[in-house]
Amino acid sequence: MTQRKRLSNSPSLSQNKRQSGSFMTQGDSEDATFxxxxxxxxxxxxxxxxxxxxxxxxxxxxxxxxxxxxxxxxxxxxxxxxxxxxxxxxxxxxxxxxxxxxxxxxxxxxxxxxxxxxxxxxxxxxxxTTDSASPNEWLTNPKMGLLFVILSVIFMKGGVVRENLIWNTLKKLRVDQGEKHEEFGDVRRVVTDEFVRQRYLEYLRIPHTEPLEHEFRWGQRADKEVSKAKILEFMGQLHEQEPQSWTQQYRDAYSLSQGAQATTSSLR
CATH class of the missing domain: 1.10.10.1200 (MAGE homology domain, winged helix WH1 motif)
Known part of the structure; x- marks a missing residue:
């Protein structure tokens, strides 16, 4: 099985060429002095x-x-x-x-x-924090609606999807990465740069692919702000199916939802 390496801000990656979608925030080397x-x-x-x-x-x-x-x-x-x-x-x-x-x-x-x-x-x-914003609230904001669609696809496909699947899905919604969108402008920049910097998405290079391919995963901010249970409820309404129809997703969504209420991040 091919081992996939996540991008990180670790200094050990300085020996490798930075991949698309990765970023270095000012202060990476400074925190060691604090x-x-x-x-x-x-x-x-x-x-x-x-x-x-x-x-x-x-x-x-x-x-x-x-x-x-x-x-x-x-x-x-x-x-x-x-x-x-x-x-x-x-x-x-x-x-x-x-x-x-x-x-x-x-x-x-x-x-x-x-x-x-x-x-x-x-x-x-x-x-x-315990019952994240509803899909309807996200979808009233066009850019957040775009993000919601991407996160939904990733979740329903098991947590990781190849880049082409995202672009093909968006194209069906008349959002084409190759065309300037009247609402989002450069769609590719919004998805692979802005959403990544905001930590809603991770955009990762898939090792040993030729031509070069990337994949998307949920980012750390999405894990804190977006309810997978509500995504599943939304998908159920969209497809006129009970959320339980997606067995693995249902298990993931509701076990995570319950766990989130019992876990908080400590301030450091």
Missing amino acids: TQPSTSQVQRGLEKVTSAQVDQKTAEVVQYFLVKDQKKIPVRRAELVKNVVKEYRNIYPEILKRAARIFDQVFGLKLVEIDNRNHMYILVNNLE
């Missing part, structure tokens, strides 16, 4: 600053996240420390904890770590 402060270090750090200073820095962190969230770009700890926290890095955990509280109490958002290896965070609507 050591998470201990509880005692944070306490000592708080003794050296005023409450007003901590509140001001927390407000800057909140603003930074909100700006990034407008384009659904995940925030990496390294860039947050370098660009915003700066000289307050010794009390970083306290600042992040306060920011998370503000998101929850003021904005109704949950700060979630989607990648505990590279320490990447996103904001998720609190109302959607």
Whole structure:
């Protein structure tokens, strides 16, 4: 069986040519220089600053996240420390904890770590964390509707699909990667670059294929924001079938749905 290797931001891949759809976020090499402060270090750090200073820095962190969230770009700890926290890095955990509280109490958002290896965070609507937005809500936004279709195809096909299947499916919906779309513009760029940077999709090179081929999988953000159970319900309505008709998908959707309610990502 051919072993498929996932793309990652690991430095070990620097020896290989970067593949289409992969990306390097600023701060990859910087995070190694940051050591998470201990509880005692944070306490000592708080003794050296005023409450007003901590509140001001927390407000800057909140603003930074909100700006990034407008384009659904995940925030990496390294860039947050370098660009915003700066000289307050010794009390970083306290600042992040306060920011998370503000998101929850003021904005109704949950700060979630989607990648505990590279320490990447996103904001998720609190109302959607256990029962994600319905398909109808996604489909009222054309770009999100496009993403919903792609995620649905991937899920129904077992979690991974070759690129050609996605383009063929979209073409049936009059969305052609070779033509500029009046709503999306460059469809290929949106799918293989924008959705990938936002971590809704993974776009991976399939090793040992000639000509070169790629495949799509669900990204880390999609796992947090999109309900597979609702995708299955939507497909059932579309095909006039009970969701249980798709045995494996039904098992995956509802076991994951129940598990998600019992699991939360810790803030680091």
